[in-house]
Amino acid sequence: MNKTGKITQVGKNGPYIQSERLKIYHKHVDKLVKDGYAYHCFCSKQRLEELRQIQEANKQTTGYDGTCRDIPLAEARKRVAAGESYVIRMKMPKTGTTKFTDLVRGEVEFTNELIDDQVILKTDGFPTYHLAVVVDDHLMGITHAIRAEEWLPSTPKHIELYKMFGWKSPEFAHLSLLVNEQRQKLSKRHGDVSVQDFIDKGYLPEAMINFIAFLGWNPGDERELFSLDELIKEFDFSKISKAAGVFNLEKLNWFNREYLKRLSDDDLVERCKLLLMEHGQWNTRQYDMKKVLNLEKERVITLRELVEAVGFVFEEISYDAEILVWKKSTKEEAKDGLGKLADYLNKISVRDWTKAGLESKVGEWMQKNSLGIGNVMWPMRVALSGQKNSPGPYEIAEVLGKEEALKRLRTAIVKLLNC
């Protein structure tokens, strides 16, 4: 895909757009018809519909009844020339079974008689998937058809088509479905979300890949964190599980947090860039983005949550004065402590204004003056963040810088005076 979202040609077996391959499909269908492996079917949709209803009413296997199967080719051609509309169906053998070895399921066998004469070319001249997949895969040199389990029942049709063309069929591997909490196949119709939705929410691609890969595969030992390269290196069909996997959001969240934690500062900033721009917080020179993002990195699940969580750094904070008071403390103590703290902090040089510097200096100062959690630590943290729950006071102070931190402390003191 290019920047405008248009699919561009990459391989050397193109064209890759179905409408541009119509001639190819027609050529192959013609061959099948000529060889007696496919036939024109003139049955109307209406007749087919009625047929199915009757079959259902009689509890029979539904499927095409073969009405047009034995129309001589010459006659069929005449009817086509006369303008009758038609489709082309493949002529499934009526006897025997189709057996194949699936790379994940092992031997699978289907009774041919029960398999429908599948439409391979529609009235509008387009192929159905069944024809297209076989023709394309062969022409494009596909060696392994790896697809979801929902295709397993139509595989005999594909194998039969390969035989009709005289081609070698690829290896088949039918992967178990990914299902939702209700254990149904994941689909938009059930309100399930797409990969793009997760990316938009700020899930990391590598976490998604790791998570999904482990839904149905694992290395056989207890390792869980795998990069794409490692997955490729260790992958083995025999280790794919056959049961459907439930898409478990909790586990994805865990993976995402693990990957988030491991991101380098630079990488983290880069990945949050777009999100920060959305919030109008990208071009603020005032703060060091690496430090800002590190503030909340270990407390959130997604990048979007991260950016939202650090909002308090950039925005004017508003909060209830009451939360400045620690649960085991009083308003007076908070006010008093905050006042003393502001005076003390004012004397600290900008050079010492780091998390570690503040921690040791303020710690020492508190000890000397018998101050602590209730009158300093808690109110300070709330004054800086405006939140009951937040990162620690010293790290926020460092990020905000001396000037902004002191401003927020003074605001808090005023708030306490007025309530």
Add this chain to the structure above:
RNA sequence: GCCGCCAUCGUCUAGUGGUUAGGACACGAGGUUUUCAACCUUGUAACAGGGGUUCGAUUCCCCUUGGCGGUACCA
């Protein structure tokens, strides 16, 4: 209905003819902690049921049950 696939903790799974059935997520408890997270310790929790085969089955076979998928001029 018919055809097919599948079946170990709630979830993802490891595992073997004889194991205290292991791990991870989630959950519970305790610890650490100025809050929330994080972190550490720890706990609860599974072989769907019934028949075989076998000295012995969670493991191999059959049946049942259950779940899912397919049954289109969709993919």
